[in-house]
Amino acid sequence: MSTPLSDQEKRKQISVRGIAGLGDVAEIKKSFNRHLHFTLVKDRNVATPRDYYFALAHTVRDHLVGRWIRTQQYYYEKDPKRVHYLSLEFYMGRTLQNTMINLGLQTACDEAIYQLGLDIEELEEIEEDAGLGNGGLGRLAACFLDSMASLGLAAYGYGIRYEFGIFNQKIRDGWQVEEADDWLRYGNPWEKARPEYMLPVHFYGRVEPTAGGVKWVDTQFFEGKELRLKQEYFVVAATLQDIIRRFKSSKFGCRDPVRTSFETFPAKVAIQLNDTHPALAIPELMRILVDVEKLNWDKAWEVTRQTCAYTNHTVLPEALERWPIYLFEKLLPRHLQIIYQINHLHLQRIAAMFPGDTDRLRRMSLIEEGDPKRINMAHLCVVGSHAVNGVAQIHSDIVKNTVFKDFYEVEPGKFQNKTNGITPRRWLLLCNPGLADIIAEKIGDDFVTDLYQLRNLLDFIDDEAFIRDIANVKQENKQKFATYLEKEYDVKINYESLFDIHVKRIHEYKRQLLNLLHVITFYNRIKKNPSKHFVPRTVIIGGKAAPGYHMAKMIIKLITAVGLVVNNDPVVGDRLKVIYLENYRVSLAEKVIPAADLSEQISTAGTEASGTGNMKFMLNGALTIGTMDGANVEMAEEAGEENLFIFGMRVEDVEAMDKTGYNAQEYYQRLPELRQAIDQIQTGFFSPAQPELFKDVVNMLMKHDRFKVFADYEAYMTCQGKVSELYMNPKEWTRVVIRNIAGSGKFSSDRTISEYAREIWGVEPSDVKIPPPNEPSISSS
Known part of the structure; x- marks a missing residue:
């Protein structure tokens, strides 16, 4: 496979953001040097990469200031x-790249920084979330x-x-x-x-x-x-x-x-x-x-x-x-x-x-x-x-x-x-420019402010070239993220594996433990039948636990312990890897979401209010495995339930079980693969130096689990099998991806805020364009 283009190289191609005019580039270079000298009081002999970031940030901010002042004037005048x-x-995450995109300055800034002999991606990475x-x-x-x-x-x-x-x-x-x-x-x-x-x-x-x-x-x-x-x-x-x-x-x-x-x-x-x-x-x-x-x-x-x-x-x-x-x-x-x-x-x-x-x-x-x-x-x-x-x-x-x-x-x-x-400006244009360009080539770029236009992608569901382009941009994103993982975690990643992503706050109701039970079961199946073909997976879990939340911290420790065993087992090889993403945050989400094949949205039905990560994954071409909870329900309505991997209890099933009683022991006795996984955790298979390290986790699952992990285990395992089966048919998988992207139009925050x-x-959205005073003219074509 050829090396994927960097974001900087993609930006230089003709795209939804247009081509920079020479005057724009010259003006940005002039402003950049002015801020380096007069705001930061440095020249390029002593300036650091952070100084260059600040000079660029101030340059971009200059284009906001006139608009800001004129907008405030307008508010006072019109009341x-x-x-x-x-x-x-x-x-908020980072601001620089998002602001360049929203102001239509990104292409000009890219070219200006390139002509100055600097790497704009390096400068963007300097900014703190x-x-x-x-x-x-x-x-x-x-x-x-x-x-x-x-x-x-x-x-x-x-x-x-x-x-x-x-x-x-x-x-x-x-x-x-x-x-x-x-x-x-x-x-x-x-x-x-x-x-x-x-x-x-x-x-x-x-x-x-x-x-x-x-x-x-x-x-x-x-x-x-x-x-x-x-x-x-x-x-x-x-x-x-x-x-x-x-x-x-x-x-x-x-x-x-x-x-x-x-x-x-x-x-x-x-x-x-x-x-x-x-x-x-x-x-x-x-x-x-x-x-x-x-x-x-x-x-x-x-x-x-x-x-x-x-x-x-x-x-x-x-x-x-x-x-x-x-x-x-x-x-x-x-x-x-x-x-x-x-x-x-x-x-x-x-x-x-x-x-x-x-x-x-x-x-x-x-x-x-x-x-x-x-x-x-x-x-x-x-x-x-x-x-x-x-x-x-x-x-x-x-x-x-x-x-x-x-x-x-x-x-x-x-x-x-x-x-x-979610805002499509950050969660598509910024984080996945390759996909944004492919979409714009087919339906134009008005979808950026009217996301319902993505529905027009269904016209290309059988377009072989479009299917190939969608699959290629996903593979490029995966390869780029895999390179990041290998550098950060010293784990060799199979780029062709299914990238199975579960990133969100660590909490019992979000059921990272259900995901982990699938990982352990998958590991055991490989060990039991090492010569059998399995669809390879890279399971990536990330999120923070509240400092005082003991069980959430134990869940993180268990995930990392399982990963240590799985990732170093020569029998398993590159068929299964488990990585815990450290310090999950907005800028890291912008890297992992475009690379995802599968989005884990597996909370107990009736516990997740909505979720927005599910929407970001859907917009970026990941398929969802999830319960009928939160916004998953509406995602299934928009894309068709057959185009999501829906499993498990519905809200009414959970309510009925609350009345009759949930008996974890019953599932433990009836399901041998579940029993094996729990026994491994309980006896120290994943913590041989401290065999009883995870006794609190097992005790919670067996006796005090409000979120009924075992009750959905069997259905979840079956559904994961369907995921692997579809993944073996790349063309059909990509068609389902296109249906999901096409169905994500409802989930723009523009629609939410309009409502x-x-x-x-009691206010109406306005399309009034307020001319900024005394601002350099910036052309987008």
Whole structure:
């Protein structure tokens, strides 16, 4: 096989991004050298690759600045309704390449840097991932910001600028070790401080230093809980002060307040709460309106409810925030008073609707009795918002029928579904330019902003050349990623093997253990029949475990232990490899997702709210093996269930088993391959120096498994057999890939945000093009 083209070489070919004009290249080179000399105060005799990255970043940022200023001017002049997206996480990843693509500068920058004798890929790799998030929730928020900008919404994201991100994950002797994510140690060219808008945030009834010189905190200890609550209040207090400042000073050039009435506040301001972490926005807005702006309670409550909306992201009870009353008494006593009053009036209303139903009052109260008493933040969000949405149809149904059933019966019109999406700019154009070009050659490049146009690829389902091109770009991506793996992990990878990828947060409900049981069973089958033909697999698992989550850390250790045995067994050879991806993050996802053949989405039905990794894999030409959970259900509807590898219990099956009881021992006794795998784990086959190392994992699987791994094992093994069977027919496999890509149009975050805009926020997407002032002309042709 020929060596695949590098991304830089691909970019120089005619593609969806066009050819750079000579004037553009000269202007970028001039700007690059100016920043190297006058911003970084260096010349090329002493400059480092990092200096070159910063010079390029500042060059690209220059093209944003004029647009940014003109956009703010336009907002002040036209005074549109503004959307404020509150999230404790924004998992942005890297910014440089994404910005070049969105500005149409990538081709010109590539050529300019090439002419300067530098490698743009090397400069892109220098950039740190922005440490502002922790997986799916934060990455969704980042995709949403991309779509808000692309759709021309007057929208702002509000979060915490964590000085230290969640953590950098190191795998040492198979164990996860957390190291500080000092992502800002070299500075960040993509931010601009605004000290003139510094605002006070009050705790304990007096002014305290903010909780913003911050790191991501573990909430299993009291100190962590207190700091986390401080962070949550800090972000909403600072955000609401900024929102109200903007609301009052709405006209261009006017720094003095021009609005004093809050009658129009909901008509000009929409606040979206991304999960329960910013729930304190509700009592904080009430405090401002009642205590500072002197509105009466009823009017303040009307304004607050009409302004706020809440997105629920989980059905797991332990993931719904519940704060101890004593913490509020200590940190936020006024807010506790407000929450008590909200709850009192709320329960009065419920009691009038359902006389004598005291159990309903208990279930719907914002205050949960117990030791200690706790505030249910999800209930606060539901009561204090005019709209509540889930993030996939199956999840929204569960929200209405179980999690918030009582609330749905009272206000059914409040509940909506907004199926998640991903930005195709980052998750196709940026990470998979080869595939993007092949698609553009067939259907044009309008799919970048209208992903439903991918449906037109079905016209080429029998086009032999197109099938070959799709297969070739996948093989190139696999070879490129395999080279990365060999360099990083010193493991020889079979490029022709099936790349079986399972990357997401490590959690019992995501069932990495089910995947691992398949790996062990596959290993045992090879050992039992070494001369038999098996479809070779490279199994790649990655993700971080919460620092205090013992079982998740044990799962990581078990995966690495199994990999150590499998990868060094000469009988197995290159037919099976197991690799644990260290420090999974956005920039690593951009490498692994385009290379995937198979996407593992195997959570227990009814536990995954939506997922967005599944959508990214689908868009990039991986086939999905999964349960009917989260967005998998809608993916099956869009691509056809026959084009996904669906297995296992459905939600109703899980609910029925919950009633009758789940007996892991029954499956252990009945299924000999499962029993062999569990016995190997239990007796130390994968940990001979410590035979009882994984006894906690086995004990959980046998006695305390809420997520019923054994119940789906047999169906999963059968389905994996179907995967291997189809993979042996490359042409048919690629046809199924094309059907999946064609069916992924629904899962653009542009569609999701358009639905939020029209159905929750009351704003319309805009295609108005605001001309930037005094900016060098950049041609795309």
